[in-house]
Amino acid sequence: MSVTNEILKTDYSKTFDDKRKALVCQSYYKYGKASKNFSTGNVDALGCIEKCLEKFKETKNTEYLLDLANYAMFRYMWPQNGEFFKHTDSDGSAGIVGMSVKEMEDFKNGRWLKILW
Numbered sequence: 001m002s003v004t005n006e007i008l009k010t011d012y013s014k015t016f017d018d019k020r021k022a023l024v025c026q027s028y029y030k031y032g033k034a035s036k037n038f039s040t041g042n043v044d045a046l047g048c049i050e051k052c053l054e055k056f057k058e059t060k061n062t063e064y065l066l067d068l069a070n071y072a073m074f075r076y077m078w079p080q081n082g083e084f085f086k087h088t089d090s091d092g093s094a095g096i097v098g099m100s101v102k103e104m105e106d107f108k109n110g111r112w113l114k115i116l117w
Contacts, residue, residue: 020066020073027070038074045075 037043048071056064
């Protein structure tokens with residue numbers, strides 16, 4: 001098994017993707033083609049993302065996370081107002097909230113300065 005497959009075995013969800021795809025198809029019949037709704041800006045993907053996150057926080061229903069992921073994908077597929085994709089390194093990352101397992105290991109092993117700088 002490749003390293004990639006080994007990582008994805010525990011750190012990726014095919015079920016999430018399958019459910020997300022099913023919701024894209026369901027939304028097609030409810031709202032029409034995503035390509036027409038989002039490429040034109042008629043539907044604001046970022047506004048939809050915010051609404052889904054609020055609804056998830058309120059209800060704890062993870063279906064809203066699937067919807068949120070779809071809206072993020074639509075915004076990626078049809079960027080607006082000069083938005084673009086550029087792969088960033090750690091310095092350009094938005095970062096995480098909390099301390100990762102890797103950072104905890106570094107701290108435990110005396111490599112904490114790496115975390116601070």
